[in-house]
Amino acid sequence: MNLPPGLVARPLVMSDASAVHALFAAAELADTGEVAVELEDIEGGWQRPSFDLEQESIGVFENGTLVAAGEVYKTRRAEATVHPDHRGRGIGTWLARWVEDCSRRRGGSLVGQSVPVGGSAERLYQSLGYREGWRAWVLVVPEGAAIEPQPLPRGYVLRDLVVGEDEETAYRLVEDAFNEWPDRQPSTFDDWAASTVRRPGFEPWQIRFAVDDRGTAVGVAFLIVTEGCGYVDQLAVRSDQRGKGLARALLVDAFARAREHGAARSELSTDSRTGALPLYEHVGMQVSQSYQHWVTDV
Structure with a gap:
């Protein structure tokens, strides 16, 4: 053409x-x-x-x-x-x-x-x-909405990323979890880092870990705050640690941190490959936008 x-x-x-x-x-x-x-x-x-x-x-x-x-x-x-x-x-x-x-x-x-x-x-x-692929949603915690605390299991704590020590751990947690999705292409550390720890303006508080009683990081969340909005860009929990409320704890913590850094509302996106929509709705998030993935063979 x-x-x-x-x-x-x-x-x-x-x-x-x-x-x-x-x-x-x-x-x-x-x-x-x-x-x-x-x-x-x-x-x-x-x-x-x-x-x-x-x-x-x-x-x-x-x-x-x-x-x-x-x-x-x-x-x-x-x-x-x-x-x-x-x-x-x-x-x-x-x-x-x-x-x-x-x-x-x-x-x-x-x-x-x-x-x-x-x-x-x-x-x-x-x-x-083109044909339909997965469905995706943007969810929001509206301005002024209550954020219910989510207790951690006994022995678990949340902490910030330590620069120079934790980047590979964060990448591995995200990559292992996201690679469980169908039709997902693996990412290298350098590709992941370009949009996270090497993203212009990045600060260590934007990445939080859930750590077990042995000091091992078993979950991670990456938060971006801009223009009055906190966006949870990545959330992952190691497969053998799921079902304990760690994802909800990381999510609620991210919302609170976003407010501490000036965000009036918080958002994230998910899609039908993850099966995570009920988790986000459970903590009070509401669907604000819906997207459809359209694909074609080339």
């Missing part, structure tokens, strides 16, 4: 990060009524060693202004959008075909993206013959 007249496409470069952030923020605001993406999310994602910005990203420009962008991570996960003011021109279809071609060129067999349920992106993927 060709782009509409007057549009040009090229790979993104690091200096495009602010423009890409503004683009995705405008799209999120139009599609969901709020902005969740941060510039640090983009910068952290682009610094992952496994991501090739030149080969796995694209920007679409009109008169020097970025109007659409996309990237494909590990041939499988796409993040692409068109500015709300430029939809309906065929750019989204062109971008979807670029995503498929990028995944194919990089050795992939399947590619997809999670998009808001009922939105224009979902209708586009349906029209292109």
Whole structure:
């Protein structure tokens, strides 16, 4: 396919990060009524060693202004959008075909993206013959809602990450737990670190461990606080330690920490692969947004 007249496409470069952030923020605001993406999310994602910005990203420009962008991570996960003011021109279809071609060129067999349920992106993927994958949700603890304390089992404590000592432990807990999901691609330590401990502005209090009576870390939570919102980005408990309330304790602790650092509300996201939705609803979280993952063979 060709782009509409007057549009040009090229790979993104690091200096495009602010423009890409503004683009995705405008799209999120139009599609969901709020902005969740941060510039640090983009910068952290682009610094992952496994991501090739030149080969796995694209920007679409009109008169020097970025109007659409996309990237494909590990041939499988796409993040692409068109500015709300430029939809309906065929750019989204062109971008979807670029995503498929990028995944194919990089050795992939399947590619997809999670998009808001009922939105224009979902209708586009349906029209292109994509099929449904997993369902995902954003859950929120509303501003002012009570956070009930969750006691730890006898002998367990919570503590902050110790820089230079605990990074590998946090990564291993997250990676082992997340690799239980179907259709999940393993991550290296350096890829994980790019979006956590090496994320711009990271501080040790953002990672908390649940530690057993022998001093072994058996659970972990990673929290991001920005724009008055605390976002629990990662939550994991070792498989043999589940059923003791550790995940709930880490979650409630993260909510409290977020409030201590100025957050009026707390959020997280989960999907149907994890089976964790009842856990989050049990601690008083409410679904605020729903997403559908759409996939196609390439």
